Amino acid sequence: MLRMSNLFLRTLREDPADAEVASHRLMVRAGMVRRAAPGGFTWLPLGWIVFRNVERIVREEMDAAGCQEVHFPALLPKEPYEATGRWTEYGPNLFRLVDRRGNDFLLAPTHEEMFTLVVKDLFSSYRDLPLSIYQIQTKYRDEARPRAGLLRGREFVMKDSYSFDVDSEGLDRSYAMHRAAYITTFDRLGLPYVIVSAMSGAMGGSDSEEFLAPLDAGEDTFVRCSSCDYAANTEAVTTETPSAADPAAAPAAKVVDTPDTPTIDTLVDHLNSAAELARDDRPWAASDTLKNIVVRLDHPDGTSEALAIGVPGDREVDLRRVEAQVAPAEVHPFGEADFAAYPSLVKGYIGPGALGTERSSGIRFLVDPRITVGSRWVTGADQPGRHVVDLTLGRDFTPDGTIEAAEVLDGDPCPRCGAQLEIARGIEIGHIFKLGTKYAEALGLKVLDADGQQVTVTMGSYGIGVSRAVAAIAEATCDDDGLCWPREVAPADVHLVIAGKEGGPQRAAAEELGSRLEASGVRVLIDDREGVSPGVRFKDAELIGVPTIIVAGRGVPDGLFEVKDRRSGERVDVPADQVVDHVRTVIAAG
RNA sequence: CGGGGUGUAGCGCAGCUUGGUUAGCGCGCCACGUUCGGGACGUGGAGGCCGGAGGUUCGAAUCCUCUCACCCCGACCA
Numbered sequence: 263m264l265r266m267s268n269l270f271l272r273t274l275r276e277d278p279a280d281a282e283v284a285s286h287r288l289m290v291r292a293g294m295v296r297r298a299a300p301g302g303f304t305w306l307p308l309g310w311i312v313f314r315n316v317e318r319i320v321r322e323e324m325d326a327a328g329c330q331e332v333h334f335p336a337l338l339p340k341e342p343y344e345a346t347g348r349w350t351e352y353g354p355n356l357f358r359l360v361d362r363r364g365n366d367f368l369l370a371p372t373h374e375e376m377f378t379l380v381v382k383d384l385f386s387s388y389r390d391l392p393l394s395i396y397q398i399q400t401k402y403r404d405e406a407r408p409r410a411g412l413l414r415g416r417e418f419v420m421k422d423s424y425s426f427d428v429d430s431e432g433l434d435r436s437y438a439m440h441r442a443a444y445i446t447t448f449d450r451l452g453l454p455y456v457i458v459s460a461m462s463g464a465m466g467g468s469d470s471e472e473f474l475a476p477l478d479a480g481e482d483t484f485v486r487c488s489s490c491d492y493a494a495n496t497e498a499v500t501t502e503t504p505s506a507a508d509p510a511a512a513p514a515a516k517v518v519d520t521p522d523t524p525t526i527d528t529l530v531d532h533l534n535s536a537a538e539l540a541r542d543d544r545p546w547a548a549s550d551t552l553k554n555i556v557v558r559l560d561h562p563d564g565t566s567e568a569l570a571i572g573v574p575g576d577r578e579v580d581l582r583r584v585e586a587q588v589a590p591a592e593v594h595p596f597g598e599a600d601f602a603a604y605p606s607l608v609k610g611y612i613g614p615g616a617l618g619t620e621r622s623s624g625i626r627f628l629v630d631p632r633i634t635v636g637s638r639w640v641t642g643a644d645q646p647g648r649h650v651v652d653l654t655l656g657r658d659f660t661p662d663g664t665i666e667a668a669e670v671l672d673g674d675p676c677p678r679c680g681a682q683l684e685i686a687r688g689i690e691i692g693h694i695f696k697l698g699t700k701y702a703e704a705l706g707l708k709v710l711d712a713d714g715q716q717v718t719v720t721m722g723s724y725g726i727g728v729s730r731a732v733a734a735i736a737e738a739t740c741d742d743d744g745l746c747w748p749r750e751v752a753p754a755d756v757h758l759v760i761a762g763k764e765g766g767p768q769r770a771a772a773e774e775l776g777s778r779l780e781a782s783g784v785r786v787l788i789d790d791r792e793g794v795s796p797g798v799r800f801k802d803a804e805l806i807g808v809p810t811i812i813v814a815g816r817g818v819p820d821g822l823f824e825v826k827d828r829r830s831g832e833r834v835d836v837p838a839d840q841v842v843d844h845v846r847t848v849i850a851a852g
Numbered sequence: 853c854g855g856g857g858u859g860u861a862g863c864g865c866a867g868c869u870u871g872g873u874u875a876g877c878g879c880g881c882c883a884c885g886u887u888c889g890g891g892a893c894g895u896g897g898a899g900g901c902c903g904g905a906g907g908u909u910c911g912a913a914u915c916c917u918c919u920c921a922c923c924c925c926g927a928c929c930a
Contacts, residue, residue, distance in 0.1 A: 275879060275891060276864045280923055300922070355929070372930055406853080406928055420930085481929090582928095693930065725930065763888045797890040804890095815889055824889095 263780050264754060264787040266802075270307050273802050283479040285736035286411025288745050292805045301408025301416030308806065309732075311753040313419075316732050317398055319450050319750060320421050327443035329394040329423050334376045336400050340366035342375035346704040357402045357416075369402035374701045374723060377424040381719070382707040388428045391709065391719070392436055396423030398728060410479060412733035413689060419729040424697075425722040428711060433696055433720045437469065440724045444473055444692050447726065452748025453735050455691060458484045460495040470695035474688030475734045482688050485670055489681030496685075497586035499670050500631075500677045507636025509657035513542065515638075520649045526551055526575040529649065533640065539651065551575030552639035552653070554612045556625065557584065558600050559591040568596070568604065570617040572629035572641075572661065573668040580669040587665055606644065613642035613650060614659035628665035629655075689734045690727070697721040739829075745807030746829050754787035755779075755849055757808035757828075761796045761815035772814035775823065775841055782842050784849065804828065810848055812841065 271293040280297065281287040289295045294309025305313055321331065340358075343349040349356070349368070357369035370376070377395065385393070398421045405416050412418075425436030441457075448455045453475055460472040472495055474484055486493040494500075518539060523529040526548050533539050533546040541550075553575045559567045569588070571579055585593045601607055606622040617627035633639070635656035643650040653659060672685045702708070702719040711717045732751075739746045749755065758776050762768025769790070776786045787808055789799045796815075803811045813824040823841050825848075826833040836844045 272862085272880080273891095274863065279858085279864065282924070297922095353928095374930095401930090403929080407924095407926095409924085414929085422930085690930090695930095723930085727930095759889095761889055766888085793888095795888060795890085795892055797888095797892075799891090800889075801891045813889080 263776050264308075264785075266787065266789045267791050273805055281411060283410045283413065283737065284740050285413065285479065285733040288740055288805070288807075289411070289733070289736055292745055292807065295412065297411075299416075301405060301414070303412060303415065303729075308753045312747065312751055313729065313732050315751040315753075316451060316735070317419070317421075317728050320447055320726055320728060320731075321398065323443050323447040323450065324396050324421065324423060326446075327394070327439055329396045329443075331397060332380070332395050333397050334370070334373050334380075334399060336370050336402065338368055338370050338373075338376065340368060342379055342705065343368060346375055346701060348375070355403050355405065357404050370399075371401055371403045372420075372725075373397070373399070373422060374424065374697070374721075375705065378701045378705045378707050378721070381426050382705060385426075386709055388709050388711045388717070392425060392427045392432050394423055394425045394436060394439070396421060396724075410481070410733075412729050413479065413737075414481070415729070418727060421726040421728055423724045425724070426702075426707075426719050427721075428709065428717055428719065430720060433698075433722055437694060437696055437722050440694050440722065441471070444694065444724070444726070448473060448691065450750055451731060451735060452739065452750065453691065453731065454738055456484070456486060456493045456688065458486075458493040458495050458688075459498045460693065460695070470693070472690050473692035473694075475691050475738055476686050476688045477734065477737050478687050479737050480687045480689035482690050483685055484688055485674070485683040485685050487676040487679060487681055488684055490676060490679040492676050492678040492683075496580070496670050497583050499583075499666070499674075499683075501666060501668070502675055502677050502680070503631045503664075504634050504637070506634050506656075509636045509654045512636065512638040512654040512657065513652045515650055515653045515658045517643045517645075517648055517650045519647060521647050523647075523649070526553060529575075529640065533651075546640070548576035549574045550638075550640055552614070552629075552633065552641035553577075553579075554614070554617060554627075554642060555579045556596045556600075556604075556607065556612065557581075558594045558596055559588055560594060561591045567591075568600065568623075568625045570612070570623075570625045570627040571665060571667045572614070572617075572627065572633060574630060574632055575640075577630075577668040577671065579667050583669070584665070584667045587667065608642065608644050608646055611642035611644060611646060611648065613644045614653060614661065615642075615650070616644045618660070619662055627661045628663050628667070629661045630668045631664045631666070632668075633661070633664075689730065689737070691731050691734050692724075692726045694724045695722065697723045740807070741829075743801075744805035747807045747809060749809050749849065749852060752785075752807065752809050754785040754808045756784060756786055756810045756812050756845060757803045757806065758786055758788040759796075759799045759803055759811060759813045759815075760789060761799060761813050762818060764792070766818075768814040768818045771818045771823075771838065775812070775814065775838065778842050779845060782846060784842070784845055810845060812845075 273293050274291040277287050278290045296304045298304045359367050401420045408416050427433045455473045455475050458472050460470045483496045485499050520532050523532045530546050530548055552572050554572045556570045559569050581593050604623050606616045616623045638652045638654045640651050641653055674683045676683050699718045699720050707719045708716045758772050760768050760772045776788045779786050809828050811826040817835055821838045822835040824833050825836050
């Protein structure tokens, strides 16, 4: 029985000044965590119980899915990460350190290399596969800006597992197995989630899905369909391609003077105010313009390349989306020095006339999928102060291809069913993806197949942020009064409040009930502090968020306890001899 | 890395503009008494290098310079 009279606990009446998001604020107030370093937290007894419950559930579900637990050091030598290039690729986010001999080490941000190597050490036959192994480990990332308490720290606990298969069919099975295990895990954790398509990005690989808890405190944006079950990370959203039209049907393209039109808005105003420029069917809109942005791609091999991107003028280019398409290259804005290298680019008036590998600049030119054959555009004429009107794709210009680069807007059509998409924020609590052979290739993980041939093992990678999940659960379940833990992760099943007058019969009755509850397997937290007023006890109980609160109060002389549901606030008086059964029924009901 | 903000008791804050006794308030903590179903009350206490360094001044929490730290927005981010 947890006793508040001797728990290492101090609840705070006021919000800590450095806590913004609810989970952080309330977990500090409830005495569960304390900030110890930027991005680093100390777990106190009640919080640590919650943490271990979450960890236990994750472990149980991984084990049930047939994964085996291992444990690597967090402190690792540089060499494996050099072999895969991540020692440099990971950049400043990697915590690096040097030992007394001057050798480089790192605090692992994730363990792909070590898992790959340990399998290489021990296994060499297809008959050993498939294999899925995992660990629950503290990870380190030197985040530029830790924030939101436990949600984004520099030290955090993550469950990461890896699957090893001989072929892609095997990988598909391992992936599906993990996906199913994650669904049961998050269901048990009482955490709402959506599964969104994601980009595997710099990690390489193909299929990738994220489990997002749809909460405003999250920093990932995703879209979901208001009608069907389509959901995707913003980077991975695809745009429907409008049907093509006959390019010959468009009015002839003409170059016009457009003085003082540095922005899309001023350009549209200019077009609509000049009678001779009027459109045949309706006023000009920003979406009639074609905005061409040039960026510089820096490839991992050190080379650079210019890339031109055309999007409808009513949208910005979303550099994160671009980066996801061109990974592992990095995207940088085009600077003065870059422009100097391409004299045919007229800043502010860049148009398809100069863009494309066959045109004067020689810059590869990719356009948004909405820019289809036969569509007509107002765009830069590659001369200062001039634009070209009715430039038509397929007749007047031909880009090198399409790219998903335009920002996604609330209300855009769903690529699956056409209904409106809505943009929401979420906390990434899990990520599963098919790594493929990237790491096995780099580190030489091969096995002999049935024909005696060496084949490179194909891998999957699957993560759950354990400490982040604790915060996400707090965030998803709390209310104005405090935390409100789902049963399985709560620090106790019941919070027993002694509310009677000091010296009255309540204390003895509560102690006796507590013993009986505990004897029947119920986890009890009892507020047996002396000299604490009832108001404080009630507030603390609500703040801490144990799912069932039992009050030993004025009903005790009549043999009654009040049983209250933390979430709904419903309360019912229960005779002393029925409380244990009542509570067990409540627990069994979930 | 860019922008904004804050550092004063364990926590939350005032004081700083306009320098001047012993640096204040609320919460929490300790003691005694009262109270006891919604963050009770009284009395008496303990607790501060006013983030750090340098400077101006007879005198600095307060003015100046430098510096460090933390928080928020953005950039970045398995």
